[in-house]
Amino acid sequence: MDELGIMLLELMGGSGNISSLTHCATRLRPTFKDRSKVDAEGIENLAEVIGIVDNDKSFQIIIGTNVGEVYEAVRAHMSNHSELESGETGNESLINRFVSLVVSIFSPLLPLLAGAGLLRGFTILANELGILSVESDTNTLLTLAATSVFYFFPLLVAITSAKKFKTSAYIAIAVLGVLIMPDFVAMMNDQPGTIIQFMGMPIRLFSYTGQVIPSIILVWLQSKMEFFLKKVIPQSLHMVVIPTILLFLLVPIAAGIIGPIGNYASLFIADVVGRLTAINSIVTGAIIGGIWNILIMFGFHWAPNTMIIIPEIAATGTSALIAYGANANFGMAGAALAIFIMTKNKDLKNFSVSAITSVFLSGIVEPAIYGIGVKYKTPLAAGCIGAAIGGAFMGAFDVIGNAFVFGGLTTIPAFAGPTLWAYLVGLLLSFIGGLVLTFVFGVKGLE
Structure with missing residues (x-):
């Protein structure tokens, strides 16, 4: 990891060229004094880098779930590391400055939100199965432990x-x-x-x-x-x-x-x-599920996450949007499985498995988006359409989530309740949709 930090620092133009550096759940988000000194192609070609987002004066390096370690490795070799998180960002567009602000404020809280969400989900699941009485002191303490983060x-x-x-x-x-x-x-x-x-x-x-x-x-x-x-x-x-x-x-x-x-x-x-959700929950579910991967691709998903979903869960204890958005992960996981089946390239097969595992275990979809969707185009379209199908199904049955978590197999308990079955069916539809549609659309340039 230390070697990767040194390489990234060199490719970004050195310590003196970085005015600020932050990270979210999967990405490094640097801002530069001189973009011409940045070797974007060299960064993208690094084996440990999944991809980059380079548009409208915004530069993001997609690393994956170990981004925190990479951030610390880069930071350790910078002479101005104490100033990294507050560097001048005046050259960025207003929307990118807003997203950068939101990311820097909420990223440190994500592990706590995820942990509290899972604890809340397991507690509700235990209530539903009759294992834990809602009147018990144990239930009260577990509920307080899971909801204190929002209080x-x-x-x-x-x-x-x-x-x-x-x-x-x-x-x-x-x-x-x-x-x-x-x-x-x-x-x-x-x-x-x-x-x-x-x-x-x-x-x-x-x-x-x-x-x-x-x-x-x-x-x-x-x-x-x-x-x-x-x-x-x-x-x-x-x-x-x-x-x-x-x-x-x-x-x-x-x-x-x-x-x-x-x-x-x-x-x-x-x-x-x-x-908006009251007008037609089926349409809302389809739209949210269908566009969520696109929002993630450009890093704009943080705006609805922090301004809408988290406050909604804090105020009411539930959110339908968190359920609809989870379909995006499984739509891309299905597309990644299709690539695994279709390709003869061993490295791509291994990457596909890694991307699917990332979704299932961590709820992190960026590897599938950038390593497969953006690269081959049609899997991204297939994943989005599959997610729209799953979102529409969830909307038809008013599925809700009980906590802010990323959609994966490990976070299913966060959706415990009367609509859990519809949540699971929706995820399955998204997965199958992404898988089948990738075959239907075909993939050009696949080895």
Whole structure:
């Protein structure tokens, strides 16, 4: 891994050419000072690299589930590694800057979300099978263990946001902690929108458990205020004066301005999604399943994941979209199996097995997308259509998921409940669809 880090660093133009470097579940996401110094072809030809995304000033290196190790290997050989996560990205398009921001904030939380999701799924499955009584203390503790991540999600997002914006995570937690404290919630008297007075100013109260928008906005504002205060206040007073000022100012700003704005934004997004899914769940399932691999291919799936699906699960405990999106993984897994059967090339056969295993065990579909779908074109189309078929079937039976997880065999318990059977059938339809349609469409240039 150390050797790969050195090679990547050299092909990216050296330490001095990298202005920032982050990673998500499967990709390195560098930004460069001079793109002409980057050997994109050399990077793509590395055996350990699945593929690259190089468009609209965005550059992503598809590694796989061991991307964290590769990131650390590259970082270890950089002289400016302490500045990697906050480098200048002004040359990027607005959408890519947004995606980069979302990735850097939410990627560290993915393992926790996945673990909590599986625990929640196993608990529900045990309830359904009659193994565990819903009235038992064991069930209560397991449920609390699986759902606490969403109760405290504003604080978790505050921690990762503080790292991104280079401000105090402790102050951010203290400020946002006010919004979820029992005494704050009690002031609403079970009536969201209740108005209280703070020094003569009206503040409208809402519940912020599970919300992410207020956390990100508030921590960004905190970073700007903290930077300003450090410039105007003598350093000898920083330790006491700055936290005092920030707590005094940010708590009412959070409760009275940023919190309500974030709450209304979240409600608006949830309402739009609810209306769209209510129109025709079959069409919605087909569209989400069909386009999800395309969103993943360009890295845009993080926007609906973090702005819609995670908040929806945090607020209601379920999401239909997380189920529909899982079909994309199995559609591409079916296409990968078709390639395994059709090709005589031993290396491609081995890669196909690896891509299928990645989907089944980790819910990671990028190897199949970039190593097979993008390369041969028709398997990508077959996988997307197969996923649309599975998504439509799930939509017909109102399938839901109980947690934010990537679609794979190991995460099936997260979909436990009355619609589990339809979820499994939908995945099977996606898999068979991707498999059969790849044969129907044919594959050019296959050895």
